[in-house]
Amino acid sequence: MSALVLYNYELDESCYKVRLALSLLGLDWQAVAVDVFPGKEHLTPPYLAMNPAGRLPILRDGDLVLHGTEAILAHLARAHDPLGKWLPPDGAGFAVVMQWLNFSAHDLGITIAARRHSLFDTPGDGAALHAASSQAIRIMDDHMTARGYARADWFAAGHATIADIALFPAFALSRDFGIDHDEYPALRRWARRFRALPGFKTMPGIPDYH
Amino acid sequence: MSSGDNWHPIGLSHSIEAGSSAGTRLFDQELVVWRDTSGIAHVWEDRCPHRGMKLSFGFVRGDHIACLYHGWQYDRGGYCQYIPAHPDLEVPKTFKVPVYLTQEQGGMIWTTLSGNPSPLPVDRDQTVPVHSLYLDGSAGAAIAGLGMMRLMPFASQDPAETIVRRLTETLYVVSTGDDRLLIGIQAISERRTALHLTICGSPELYEGVGQGHFLDWALQLRRAIERPRPVALTVRGAAAEMN
Numbered sequence: 001m002s003a004l005v006l007y008n009y010e011l012d013e014s015c016y017k018v019r020l021a022l023s024l025l026g027l028d029w030q031a032v033a034v035d036v037f038p039g040k041e042h043l044t045p046p047y048l049a050m051n052p053a054g055r056l057p058i059l060r061d062g063d064l065v066l067h068g069t070e071a072i073l074a075h076l077a078r079a080h081d082p083l084g085k086w087l088p089p090d091g092a093g094f095a096v097v098m099q100w101l102n103f104s105a106h107d108l109g110i111t112i113a114a115r116r117h118s119l120f121d122t123p124g125d126g127a128a129l130h131a132a133s134s135q136a137i138r139i140m141d142d143h144m145t146a147r148g149y150a151r152a153d154w155f156a157a158g159h160a161t162i163a164d165i166a167l168f169p170a171f172a173l174s175r176d177f178g179i180d181h182d183e184y185p186a187l188r189r190w191a192r193r194f195r196a197l198p199g200f201k202t203m204p205g206i207p208d209y210h
Numbered sequence: 211m212s213s214g215d216n217w218h219p220i221g222l223s224h225s226i227e228a229g230s231s232a233g234t235r236l237f238d239q240e241l242v243v244w245r246d247t248s249g250i251a252h253v254w255e256d257r258c259p260h261r262g263m264k265l266s267f268g269f270v271r272g273d274h275i276a277c278l279y280h281g282w283q284y285d286r287g288g289y290c291q292y293i294p295a296h297p298d299l300e301v302p303k304t305f306k307v308p309v310y311l312t313q314e315q316g317g318m319i320w321t322t323l324s325g326n327p328s329p330l331p332v333d334r335d336q337t338v339p340v341h342s343l344y345l346d347g348s349a350g351a352a353i354a355g356l357g358m359m360r361l362m363p364f365a366s367q368d369p370a371e372t373i374v375r376r377l378t379e380t381l382y383v384v385s386t387g388d389d390r391l392l393i394g395i396q397a398i399s400e401r402r403t404a405l406h407l408t409i410c411g412s413p414e415l416y417e418g419v420g421q422g423h424f425l426d427w428a429l430q431l432r433r434a435i436e437r438p439r440p441v442a443l444t445v446r447g448a449a450a451e452m453n
Contacts, residue, residue: 142429145341149421182233182266183344183404185225192230207278209269 004029005060007047009036011119013112013169014069015057016203020165021076024199025086037120070101073162086162096156100163104170107136111170114177134179137171137187144186153193160197168194172206217330218380219318219394219406224339226251226319231275233266236323238399241310242266243319246273246286253321254288255308265307316381317408318394331377337392338416340407341428345435349395352403355435356384356393363387364423365415391424 006022008015008031022029034056035041043054050058051067058065059072061079066072077087088094114129116122143155156163171187174180181188194200195210202208220234220243231244233256240256242265256264258277267278274283274291281294282305290305310321315330317337345352353376361372363386370387377383382393394406407428409416416424 142341146422146425149418149425151418180233182235183342185221185232185342188225188230188232189227192227207267207269209276209278 003062005032006030007032007034007042007050007056007058007060009034009042009056011204012036012056013115013173013203014055016169017069017165018057018059018072018076019203020168020201021073021086021162023201024160024165024197025076025080026199027076027080068105070105070162070166073101073166077162085157085159086165088157088161093157093161097161097163100155101166103139104163104166107139108167108170110136111174111177115173118177130178133170133174133177137174137179137184140167140171141184141186144190148186148189153190155190160194164190164194169203173203176205215322215324215327216379217313217320217322217327219320219396219404220253221319221396221404222339222342222406222408223251223314223317223319225342229270231266231268231270233264234396234404235398235402236321237397239323240264241321242268242275243321244270244275246270246275248273250286251312251314251319252286253310253312253319255310257307258282259290259305259307316392316394316410318392318406320394331381333392333410335410336412337408337410338413338421340391340409340421340424343405343407343428343432344398345403345405345432346401347403347435348400349397349403352405352435353382353395355431356382356405358434359427359431361386361389361391361427362423364389364420365411389424 004027006018006029036056041047042056048054050065057069057072058067066075074087087097110129110132113124114133117124117126117129152158154160154164155167171191218236220236220241226232226243226245228245228249229247231242234241234243241253242256243251243253245251254265256266258265258279260277260282261279263277263279265275265277268276273286276283282290283292284307285291288307288309289303290301293299293301310323313320313330316333317339320330357374361384363370365388368387372384372386375383380395384391384393390410392408392410396404396406398404409420409424
């Protein structure tokens with residue numbers, strides 16, 4: 001078994017973030033398919049032993065078992081990207097990546113809830129989830145508009161970082177929960193650049209052609 | 211706002227890169243705007259005549275746009291030229307997407323749903339893009355909000371009055387001192403409006419810091435329009451009055 005093992009559900013956007021990171025970093029890894037829907041396998045004892053919160057993704061790296069999407073992204077970048085590009089080592093670069101990872105974990109949680117409500121009929125107020133998701137995505141579009149005028153193509157640095165990886169799926173999958181790309185021109189431009197990164201992969205819901 | 215015999219801005223030129231497409235709406239009609247790889251912008255009905263799929267979900271290759279469903283390819287005139295499932299078929303001329311007149315002016319892409327629109331005000335000045343603001347409410351309500359936020363001059367430091375002027379039904383100017391912002395009004399529907407903002411002037415003067423200056427104003431204006439409050443807002447230490 002390869003040193004890197006991802007406990008993965010193909011339709012989960014957080015698992016997709018880790019798959020993207022593994023692929024963009026050019027790493028060898030293995031996936032263990034978890035039957036989240038309808039099987040709820042991630043809530044069975046072996047998975048709760050790895051993540052008591054009952055969420056994917058879970059990454060095994062040798063002896064280390066790690067949960068929490070942003071923690072996994074940060075670990076992969078620090079441990080497996082010798083150039084330190086995907087997570088700048090210090091200074092403002094590091095701080096701004098952390099700011100957007102926090103935005104991803106906190107503010108974009110609503111987009112995950114909106115998508116689950118839309119695709120899997122989990123409980124929730126559809127209209128409120130839609131409004132709050134639009135608001136969060138608009139914050140990203142405003143930021144990237146301003147970045148464009150500072151001649152910067154990426155969220156946190158002069159090159160792609162794990163912040164871009166953490167933020168990409170919410171926008172790329174927004175049509176799953178009824179938010180079209182019409183009103184987010186700066187994110188459309190950023191997503192085109194993101195898709196051109198070597199090692200980029202799609203997931204169900206993100207077209208192969210664009 | 212009336213009808214389709216006018217030119218309507220449907221996005222900033224800057225927002226549609228060569229080889230890309232996006233969806234939008236005008237009076238609730240779904241449109242695809244796409245730019246071929248030679249740089250020409252096109253505005254069409256956003257619907258593949260084959261199975262009704264939105265062409266804005268499709269992809270641009272050279273001077274064609276192709277539908278994401280079955281890859282039907284349409285040329286600049288909207289005619290289907292190639293059907294991958296029937297590669298040898300000479301495609302009938304009836305397989306055609308309705309296309310709309312398209313122009314670029316003032317840093318915006320303009321279209322008209324009429325075949326005989328009144329002319330666009332000719333303005334060959336250079337422009338620099340700022341932002342597109344998407345707002346709940348009618349075009350009239352958005353226009354009424356244009357004066358809500360004082361515009362601070364950029365080109366010269368002298369204090370100046372903020373002036374809102376109407377050029378046409380779909381084009382306004384907000385100016386202060388030596389600075390002029392063009393505001394294109396897009397009636398997406400009766401309840402949704404876009405304001406497309408560009409700066410009149412040279413990239414040498416406005417690119418970078420100037421764009422940031424007017425982007426800040428645009429975001430403050432959007433906040434003011436979305437949450438009108440009867441008190442003065444404090445913005446960067448300066449009082450921004452509600453007119």
